[in-house]
Structure formats: structure tokens, C-alpha cells
Amino acid sequence: MSNKIYFLVLYVLNLIFTRVGKGENERNESDERKKEILIKIIDLYVVFAVFTALIQVAYMALVGSFPFNSFLSGVLSCIGTAVLAVCLRIQVNKENKEFKDLAPERAFADFVLCNLVLHLVIINFLG
């Protein structure tokens, strides 16, 4: 039960703040600085997600894997959102030649959409 509760609340909040942070970040600095900060935010987010996943695995190791589906959904939501954030990072990174023409807002929209779909599946699997 607790397996179910903890990740849920926090990830929801994570996403909101991510969006807020991503969408409206502005500094009175240059564009590049903004981009750097964006990258750093994304990195921080990934670290945070992985860290949460690790805590969940440690909890499961301690108390046993019942109910297994909740554990999986919790861990996978962390890892999934981390993966999606990494994708966003790739697309937003200026140094990446492949995605030069892609607007960062578009990448961010993809990120949000994929996260929403991921979380629908996770909630269904949570049980």
C-alpha cells in the first residue's frame, strides 16, 4: 500500500513543477544561459527520478516484493520519466546536430504528452 502511495503523490508534483520550471523559466540573461540552466534542470530532474527509484528498490529489498505490480509500476514510472527527460535533454541540447531544427517548445510538448501517457499506464498497473 505504501508502495503505491509514495511515488504517486510525488511524481505528480514533480511533473507540475517540471512543467512550470521548463515552460516559464526565464532569467534576465542571454538565451544560452537560459539553455544551460534548462539542461541543468533536466539533469537535476533525472538524478532525482533515479534516486527515487533506488529508494523504492531498497524498500522492496527490505520488505519483500508484495505486491509486485505496485513495486514495478513505481520503479518504472521513475525510470520512464527519467528516460523521457533524457530524450528532452537530447532534443533541447544545442550541440546536438540532429535536432537543430526542432523547437525546444515542441520537444517539451512531446515530453509532456509522453509523460501523461506513461502515467496513465502506470496508474492502471498500480492496482
Next chain:
Amino acid sequence: MMAGGGVRFLVLLLVVAICGAASVIQPISDSHRSAALDVFVPVDGSYKSLEEAYEALKSLEILGIDKKSDLSSATCENVVKVLGSSSSTLKDAFYALKVNGILKCKTGDAVPKDIVSQLQVGVKDAKSLLDFYYAVRGLVLVKEQFSGIDLSLGDAEAIFRSIKALSQSDGRWRYSSNNPESSTFAAGLAFDALAGVISLAPSEIDQSLIQTLKTGILKLFDSIEKYDDGTFYFDEKSVNAHESQGPISTTASVIRGLTSFSASESTGLNIPGDKIVGLAKFFLGVGVPGDAKDFFNQIDALASLEDNRFSVPLILSLSSTVISLSKKEPLKVKVSTVFGSKAPALSVKLAQALKSGSKDSSVINNQELKFDADSATYFLDSFPKNFDVGKYTLVFEILLDDSTHEKVYITEAQTKVPIAATGVISIENAEIAVLDSDVGSVESQKKLDLTKDGAVSLSANHLQKIRLSFQLTTPLGHVFKPHQAFFKLKHESQVEHIFLVKTSGKKSELVLDFLGLVEKLYYLSGKYEIQLTIGDASMENSLLSNIGHIELDLPERPEKAPRPPLQPTEPYSRYGPKAEISHIFRVPEKLPAKQLSLVFLGLIALPFVGFLIGLMRLGVNIKSFPSSAGSAISALLFHGGIGAVLLLYVLFWLKLDLFTTLKALSLLGVFLLFVGHRTLSQLASASNKLKSA
């Protein structure tokens, strides 16, 4: 189980004894009288029809039971109503008159005239036998019950002829001229009707007509049926459209007709005496009928036989068909009429006593029985010396003392009665031994006392034999062959085997060769209880004794050998409580302690907090939030939309199902798409402006 077996054998002996008694005829007794009160019970104080009322009242009158006061009021009302109405049927009038004859209801004077004219019209217009019967007999009853009425039958001979026209050549009668089927029951009705015509006729009827009738009656007696013990009866040959009457009704009808015919004219019928007694024996052999109609027919027919002009049958009966020789009981015989009334002076002779199953000559010859006047029984108190135990058929002959009585009373020429003479059988030289099969030498031998349970203990293996032998002798020293001699082996697992002990020559012996019986015993080794049962109807000391045990060592059961049958469990145990079922539930997983979970909940919050701190350190702000109204609204809606979706997910987890969620999600998603597109394109254009600027 053993007690049950013992009881069963005793019941068998009892049944044999009872069956012996049932084959002996007993005259009508008080058991009939008490049964009559149960059989003839009126429903709600009155009978369903006058016919039933008449049958009940006549039977009770014959048996001497006075129940008239209870029933007279309701039944008399009915009688008066029927006799007073001018539209009653002949049948109702007939039965009303019959009941009136018994109850003597107050009918008034006007009634007879109406009824008489009705009946006379009935006679004239009669087409079927039943019409003739009811009308003619009705007139006879009127003549008996009411005085001073002129009943003229008109042309009696013509009526006689028209009834006679319905007769057949075999002595039976048809019910009407257009019904080809004939019936013996109808013959009885016809005799009754013709007797009525003869008695009502103003002048003598032509003797030739009466003679043809007598020959017809004797022709009917050719179709009489009989049982082996000398019982005679009439039965219908075919089942016809009319109610098919059984033998009791048919025979009763014929007897009624015969007796009324012989009462109506002076010369007697020449019916052989053995047939009369046979008919009486038939009715007595019925016992106590449970059906009201059968009861009435039985009693009425016997009453007709008892007081009639041609012959009164006398019945010989025994109070008990089992004589105990050890107790020196005398043989008691009673001779009486069918209703148990006293017979005239006569002597009874035991002509022969033939032993069943043996071709020897009779043991007793022409022994006269002594008469005890107090109890009106004839008895034989001493049997000859060579009268051994066993089953006998006694042959009695009755001789009337006064020869004039021979015209009035009839007896059977010879009455055969089966009896059983019982006595104490002595059992000697009872022993059981285990023998070695091939050599035949005795391994162990024990003497048995069969009068009490023993504790013999033997052991044998499958290569040996067991031999049981004993000698049964009657009090006179002859070898006795019992009806039942069973040797039972019962295994510990309740499997039983029964073997018969054969009697031959001087002794009874049983040899069981285990080599051949191994398969029959289902290869079950172990302790077997031995039980011996000896029983016979003539044996007063039948026994069932537990001899002891035998340990049998049999080889192992091979694959294909049959298994012993399942033993029946107590029949009532299936209604008792069943075995307790312990369900195995899935052991619930061990859940972690609540505190541990809460601790980890707190721990999870840590990375989140770390994320926020990191964001602040980076200097993240939301200054890019658009200031202009339209964009602000879009931005707000965008964030609101995402929040709404996340809220939907929470609701989905808590209580919604997938379908409603997907429905709501699709709506929100479409909304979010538009709003998000607008917001992000605004942001993109804003940042492009900045870039170009």
C-alpha cells in the same frame, strides 16, 4: 453385526411358523368384529350412498354389532326421501328398501303404493338384467316389510322367460340382450331375480322352466375354479366393460343367488358337498379384508351359507399348528360352523399323519380324538412312540353322529392340515480341526460345546483344511437334517463368507480347503471369527454360537485378483455430522509494519526536497510567464489542463475504471492539445522575437 444376523435367523423361523398358521382356516371370530368397526366407518355420520349404507348395516347386523342408533337418523332420512319420491331410480329404491329392512325406518303408509307401482312398471319395462333384478327383488322386499299390499306380478312365467333369455349355454348370464359379454356375477344376480319371481308368482311356475334353470346352475359349477387345498371359487373369465368384479364379489353373488333360489322352492339343488365347503373355505381364507365391499361380500356370503336349506358347511380348525413334543402338548382341534357356532354331535378321527418328505407309511392310523365339552375341542393327548419331530400332514375325517344331520351339514371328506412337531435336538460330537491338505493328518483338533460361545483359537495357512463336524439326533434317536446349518467366517474388516454344512448319513460335516478358497476369501489374511448357526422349524433349541477365532495366513493378493467388496456403512450415518473440512487458505503475504512504510514515505520525500533545493540553487524562476492577458490565460489553462489530467489519474486510481477515465482523458486531451499548442507557440514566438531582437 452378529446380533443382527442372529435376529434375522430367528425372524426367518418365526415367519415359517406364521406361514404355517395362515394356511389353516379359522372361523369368523372377534377379530372380524373389531375390524368391522374400522372398515365400515361413515363419513360425517352418513354413508355416501344407500348401497354402501346397506352393505355396512348388513355386515354389522350379521356380526351382531349394534351400531344402528348412531346412523339411523341420517340414513333413515335418505331412505324416506327416496321411497317418497316418484322419480327415484330402481337401484335407489331397491337399496332404500334393503336399508329399511334393517333399520325399520318410519316411512308412513302412503309410500308403499308409489313404490309398488314404480317397481311394477319397472318389471314390465325392464330391458336389462339389472332392471329385472332391482325391480323384482324390490317387490319381494316390499312384500316382506309391509303387510296388506297386493303385489301381483302379472305374467310371472313371461318375466321368468325373459330373464332366462339372457342366459348363456355355459351357465353364465348376459347383462342385456345387446351386450354379448357374459359374466358369472350376472349369473348370481339372475338366480336371485328368478328366485324372486318364483316367490312372487301367483301360481306355480312350470316345473320344466325350473328344471332348465337347475341344469344351468350345475353348468355354471363346471366353471368353478379351485386351489390345491380344496378351496373353490368363481371368477370372471374376461374383463368386460362393466366393472370387472373380483373373485370375492363374483363368488358372493353366486352364493347369494343360489341360497335365495333354494329358499324359494322346495326341491333342493344337487351341489356336491365338497364344493360348498370349498366355497366356505375360500371366504374364510380371505382373512380380514380391508375393503368395505370385500368385507360385506365375505360376511354376507358366509351368512348365506350358514343358514340355508341345502347344506351348512362345517369347518375344522386348529388353534395352533405347532406341537411341542418336549412339552407334551396335546393336539387340539375345533369343529364349528363358519361363524364359530356350535356343530352338532360328531366324532373326529385322525386318519393319517404323513411325514413330509418321506415316503414311509403313516405314523398314526385312525386315531379317534377325545372330546372336551367345556371348550368344545377334540384333542389327542398322547402321540405314539414313533412320532418324531418334523413336519407332518395330518389327515382328519369327520363323522356326524346323527345321520339326519347329514342332510343339513356338510363336511369335507378329508381335511389335510400341515403341522410341525417340535422337540429338543441333541447335538453331539461337535468338533473342529485343522488338517494338513495332502496328508490329511490332523494338526490341531478341538472339541466344541455349541450350547455356549467358545473361545477356540486356531491357526491355518492356505495349504491346510479346516473340518467342522457334529451329529444331530432327534429325541427318538434318528439322524436330524436341519433346514439351516451355516458356517460363517468373518474377517476383521467386516468381510463375511458363509458356507453350508451338509448332513449325510450319520453326521453333519463341512470341510473347507483353503487352497481352493484363497480367491473367494479375497486373499485377506488375518483373524477371522467363526460363527455356526443351526436352525429348523422343528428344532426347539436352534442355536447361533460364536465358536472362536482362526488366524488365516493366505498368500499376497496378485494384481488382477478381485478386491473385497466395500462393506455397507451404517445406513443412518449418512444423516449424521460429516467430517470437518479444514480449508487451506492462501497464507496472506507478510505486510511490512506500518511504521516502516511511513518511514519510507518520508524517505521518498527527500529526493523531491533535494530537487527543489537544486532548482533554487540554479536560480530557477518563472519570469517567463507571459504577462499579456490572452497568453496568460492560455498558459494558465495549459497548466490547469495538465493538473486536471493528473487529478483524473488520481481519481482513476482511487475509484474510476479505465473506460470512464479514457473517456474523460480523451476530452481533456483534446482540450489540452489546443491550449498547449497555443501556449507553446506563443512562447516560441516570444523567444524567437527575443532571438531576432
